[in-house]
Amino acid sequence: MEERYTLKKSNPALKVLVYILLVVWAFINLFPIYFMFTFSLKSNEEIFGKNVVGLPREWLWSNYSSAMNTGNMGLYFVNSVFVTAISILISIVAAMMATYALTRIKWRGANFTNAFFMLGLTIPLQASIVPVYVILSKLHWLNHYSTLIIPYAAFTLSMSILICTGFMVDIPYDLDEAARIDGCGLWGTFIKIIVPLLKPAYATIGIYAFLQCWNEFMFANVFISDKQHRTLPVGIKALSGAYTTDWGPIGAALVIATFPTLIVYIFLSRRIQESFIAGAVKG
Amino acid sequence: MAENNKKSKNKNYRKGLDIFLFLLPAILLFVGILIAPIAVSVYRSFQKWNGFSPGTFIGFKNYKDLFTSGSIHFMPALKNALIIAFFSVFVQLPFSLLLALLLGRKYKGERFFLTVFFMPVLISTVVIGQLWLKIYNPDYGILNRALIGLGLSNWTHVWVGDPKTAMGSVVVPTIWQFIGYHMLLMYAGVKGVSPDLREAAMLDGATNWQVDRYVVIPIIKPIIRTSVIFAVTGSLKTYDLVRIITNAGPTHKTEVPSTLLEDMLFLRNRYGMGSTISVMLIILCFAFALAISAVFKEKEY
Numbered sequence: 001m002e003e004r005y006t007l008k009k010s011n012p013a014l015k016v017l018v019y020i021l022l023v024v025w026a027f028i029n030l031f032p033i034y035f036m037f038t039f040s041l042k043s044n045e046e047i048f049g050k051n052v053v054g055l056p057r058e059w060l061w062s063n064y065s066s067a068m069n070t071g072n073m074g075l076y077f078v079n080s081v082f083v084t085a086i087s088i089l090i091s092i093v094a095a096m097m098a099t100y101a102l103t104r105i106k107w108r109g110a111n112f113t114n115a116f117f118m119l120g121l122t123i124p125l126q127a128s129i130v131p132v133y134v135i136l137s138k139l140h141w142l143n144h145y146s147t148l149i150i151p152y153a154a155f156t157l158s159m160s161i162l163i164c165t166g167f168m169v170d171i172p173y174d175l176d177e178a179a180r181i182d183g184c185g186l187w188g189t190f191i192k193i194i195v196p197l198l199k200p201a202y203a204t205i206g207i208y209a210f211l212q213c214w215n216e217f218m219f220a221n222v223f224i225s226d227k228q229h230r231t232l233p234v235g236i237k238a239l240s241g242a243y244t245t246d247w248g249p250i251g252a253a254l255v256i257a258t259f260p261t262l263i264v265y266i267f268l269s270r271r272i273q274e275s276f277i278a279g280a281v282k283g
Numbered sequence: 284m285a286e287n288n289k290k291s292k293n294k295n296y297r298k299g300l301d302i303f304l305f306l307l308p309a310i311l312l313f314v315g316i317l318i319a320p321i322a323v324s325v326y327r328s329f330q331k332w333n334g335f336s337p338g339t340f341i342g343f344k345n346y347k348d349l350f351t352s353g354s355i356h357f358m359p360a361l362k363n364a365l366i367i368a369f370f371s372v373f374v375q376l377p378f379s380l381l382l383a384l385l386l387g388r389k390y391k392g393e394r395f396f397l398t399v400f401f402m403p404v405l406i407s408t409v410v411i412g413q414l415w416l417k418i419y420n421p422d423y424g425i426l427n428r429a430l431i432g433l434g435l436s437n438w439t440h441v442w443v444g445d446p447k448t449a450m451g452s453v454v455v456p457t458i459w460q461f462i463g464y465h466m467l468l469m470y471a472g473v474k475g476v477s478p479d480l481r482e483a484a485m486l487d488g489a490t491n492w493q494v495d496r497y498v499v500i501p502i503i504k505p506i507i508r509t510s511v512i513f514a515v516t517g518s519l520k521t522y523d524l525v526r527i528i529t530n531a532g533p534t535h536k537t538e539v540p541s542t543l544l545e546d547m548l549f550l551r552n553r554y555g556m557g558s559t560i561s562v563m564l565i566i567l568c569f570a571f572a573l574a575i576s577a578v579f580k581e582k583e584y
Contacts, residue, residue, distance in 0.1 A: 018385055022392070025382070026399045029463070032414050033402065035425070039417070048423045090312070098309035101302045117309065120317060122572055124520045126541050127565045128320035130327070130557045133548065134334050135320075154316035157309060186301045215407035217523045222545060233409035237527065240413055247417065254410045261405050269398045276404075276464070277471040280509060 036258070040064070040251030047247050063248035064256070067239070071249055072227060073256045076235030080257075083145055083231055084213040087152035088206050094153065095160030095205065096198060100190050102161075103168050104176060114165075120158030125151075125218065133222060143226045151219055156209040159279055163208065166278065167201035168194065207275035214261065232257040321565065324558040332555035334548070345559035357560065360538040361567075367454055367539075368518035375458045376510055379465035384495045386466075387473035397470065401463040408460065412527030415456045419443050419528075446536045449529050453537050457524050461517070465510045472503030508579040515575060516568045540564055 039047050040063055041056040051057060067073045102114045132151065136142050171194065179189040217233040224230055230238065239253050265272055328345055332338030349357045382400060386393050403411065418425050419442040427439040442452045476499050484494045500507075522541035525531055531542040540560055547557035 015390075018390065022382075022385065022390070022396050026396055028459075029399050029402055032411075032418075033406075035417075036410075036414055052423075052425060052428060090308075094308035094312055097305045097307075101305035105298070105302055105305075107298070107302055113306065117313060120313060122516065122568055123317060123321070124516070124561075124564050124568050126520060126522070126544055127324060127561045128317055129544070130548065130554060130561055131320035131323035132316065134554065150312070151316050154312040157312055161309065186298075186305075190305075211405060215409070217407070217409050217526070218541065218545075221526070222548070233407050233523075236407075236409050236413060240416075247423075250413065254413055258406050258410050262402065265402070265405055266398070269394075269401075272405075273397070273401060273467055276401075276467055280468050280513070 036251055036254050039247055040255045042248055044247060060248060063252040066249040067252035067256060071239045071253055073235060073253050076230050076232050077256060079229060080214060080232040083148050084210060087149050087213045088209045090153035091156045091160045091209055092202060092205050095157055095164045099161050099164035099168050100194055103165055105186065117158055117161050125155055129222060136223065142223055143229050145229060147223045148220055152213045152216065156212050159208060160205045163205050163278055164201055167198055171197050203271065204275040204278050207272050208279045324561050327555055327558035328562045330555045333552045334554035338555055345556050349559055349563065356535050356538050356543060359535065360540050360543045363450060363537060364519050364521060364539045366450060367457055367521055368515045370454050370458055371514040371518050372511055375462055376465055376514060379462050380469050382466045383469035383473050384499065386470055388491060401467050403460045404464045408523035409527055411456055411460055412524050416528060419452055443529050444533055446533050449533060449537050453525055453528055457521065468506050468510055469503060472506040473499055476502050508575065512572050512575050515571045519564060519567050
């Protein structure tokens with residue numbers, strides 16, 4: 001019996017096939033990253049000539065200075081960091097406050113209000129782009145950081161509330177009552193009890209919202225036309241328009257936009273994967 | 284008694300105010316950026332409007348034109364979005380499921396593969412688009428070079444510029460990029476299946492495939508449903524890769540609703556029609572989400 005069980009479990013030929021599939025797919029996923037990195041350090045002669053996929057023969061770091069200086073990637077990077085950070089901060093604060101009111105205060109309409117916020121999970125961003133664009137341009141509010149920050153905070157809000165709810169219902173309700181007996185009001189309980197206990201939620205929301213904001217292209221492309229406020233995706237598009245024939249600096253720009261995220265991911269892969277699972281499975 | 288009543292009324296009033304204040308930032312953001320603009324979009328979708336002068340009310344004409352007028356290109360754009368949705372549901376998701384099931388079998392290197400397969404999800408679609416443009420480049424791209432190297436010069440194409448291959452060159456990166464995302468969700472589900480259940484089935488003589496088919500897949504069905512909904516609504520909303528790789532060309536061949544929407548604003552000044560397209564997108568997303576949920580419910584019995 002035992003023997004049959006183990007026999008069935010490992011069919012060597014099948015196992016080899018499975019490994020081939022996994023390795024090939026891993027290669028297909030890693031190759032573009034390798035390709036981007038190597039061509040960011042090559043001259044056109046190498047890329048277009050005989051050394052298409054090999055390691056660079058001459059490591060041309062000057063591609064990076066072109067991307068930083070002529071291509072302004074440094075500025076775009078800082079812009080992306082700033083826009084992303086503030087959007088996440090606003091989203092987390094607004095979501096925590098709203099979730100507190102929705103899950104820890106008893107009132108009629110809490111469920112309805114929660115359902116209302118959850119509409120945001122299905123509504124496409126494109127739905128609001130026309131009126132928001134018209135209003136912003138009438139107010140001369142295009143080309144500011146806040147032009148992107150406020151919509152990004154709004155778009156990540158529903159997911160933030162959803163994730164916050166998951167964490168907040170796990171906090172024992174006795175703590176609220178104890179705080180109430182100690183004379184804390186709703187605000188006191190919120191700030192002294194809930195906010196510190198929600199620390200794990202910040203990371204989950206932060207990771208989820210980070211990618212949404214960091215990589216967002218449509219709004220940034222439509223709302224931002226001046227150089228000063230471009231984020232990385234728009235900057236890369238502009239750069240690739242300027243350097244159509246010179247591949248090296250474009251590669252450098254792609255690496256600048258991508259590698260910081262990937263390096264953080266390699267160290268925190270489990271945490272980051274869990275955030276995505278929390279975001280989707282609870283939804 | 285009256286005193287008490289007044290106190291509790293005051294307390295209720297206070298509580299209501301607190302609830303309102305707690306909700307205020309979220310409501311301002313949500314209503315200000317999403318709900319109110321959508322209401323405006325619905326209103327404007329019934330108008331001929333250039334964005335600046337007051338619009339003129341034209342009833343359902345925009346909606347009718349959307350589906351009947353050839354110069355608007357909405358039907359081809361919708362068809363393209365549905366092509367992406369089709370490949371997403373019938374190629375991307377089955378492959379994601381296969382990977383998730385395989386990784387759920389505790390092969391050596393499980394963590395490594397999982398981490399690598401998820402990587403493309405983290406890369407900005409603009410970067411992915413630029414990379415694939417380099418791969419597709421007719422003169423120097425790896426794809427054509429590889430084909431020539433393999434002696435298949437006849438197969439080389441101006442991938443992005445040829446009307447026959449343009450749509451394919453958008454579909455492939457779109458599908459590829461998010462396989463890791465769906466795989467991760469499904470993998471989480473597979474891992475959630477109790478090992479005892481798997482072992483019990485195997486002791487009864489079931490093969491790995493039978494366990495997956497009759498035990499694991501039914502358990503992770505809600506996740507598969509979520510993935511199908513994400514895949515379809517995501518396809519309807521496609522924008523980034525199309526804008527970067529083909530710029531909706533050649534001659535509108537790869538137009539999708541979102542690129543069309545942008546053109547209505549910037550190239551044609553047809554803000555009324557642009558609003559109509561965004562309203563249609565919302566309707567389609569909700570309709571598909573509901574329909575998919577209904578299909579999954581029906582299958583349960």
